[in-house]
Amino acid sequence: MVERIPMSIGGHKKLKDELKQLEHVERGAVVKAIEVARGHGDLKENAEYHAAKDRQGHVEGRIIELKDKLARAEVIDCTKVNTAKAVFGAVVGLLDLDTDEEVTYKLLGPEEANVKYGSISVLSPIGQSMLGKEEGDDVTVQTPGGTREFEVISISSSTEP
Structure with missing residues (x-):
């Protein structure tokens, strides 16, 4: 396959x-x-x-x-993704529970991901931990610097296909 x-x-x-x-x-x-x-x-x-x-x-x-x-x-087409959950193409707003900073990421594939422009790979640790989450869910991510905790505060479709 x-x-x-x-x-x-x-x-x-x-x-x-x-x-x-x-x-x-x-x-x-x-x-x-x-x-x-x-x-x-x-x-x-x-x-x-x-x-x-x-x-x-x-x-x-x-x-x-x-x-x-x-x-x-x-x-x-990222403008038409179902935004009930964090999925490929969705724009996900997160609240860092340690710093109270808000960050927004568009979930894309590894070939398209560019943190500088606000997109991350669905295969990255944070991308994988977000998949399937809904607004209000907590997200725990293991990073090289240790465990980070986020809350999903928004999920929307992209304005770009």
């Missing part, structure tokens, strides 16, 4: 755009760099050639990875 990867519409588009860039721009640029480097003579001592070949390996590897993720993507 193929393991599906939950992904927002925006995250899916971002991966498709990256794949298109790699296949239609980066791949050609690397081939040209290899051709130019070959023209410089002895390949054993040619750092430019080896760097271009390394870049080619990285580009081809990322293309394979993106095609796999896109093939297994389960695209979810």
Whole structure:
């Protein structure tokens, strides 16, 4: 059975755009760099050639990875998620019970998560501990710094698909 990867519409588009860039721009640029480097003579001592070949390996590897993720993507419209519980795509407001600080996170997949922009992976410790919780529920998270306690104060759908 193929393991599906939950992904927002925006995250899916971002991966498709990256794949298109790699296949239609980066791949050609690397081939040209290899051709130019070959023209410089002895390949054993040619750092430019080896760097271009390394870049080619990285580009081809990322293309394979993106095609796999896109093939297994389960695209979810985050504006239409059920907000009775914390689920993929939901925006969850938490109250830190130790500091009385409020934080808000959008629950997304690992490829899309970016704490700096307020999104966390459903696979992260805090993301996993929030899944299935309802408003008023307590959330206990084991972090490298110790146990943290939160209360779910809000669950809403995203304004972005």
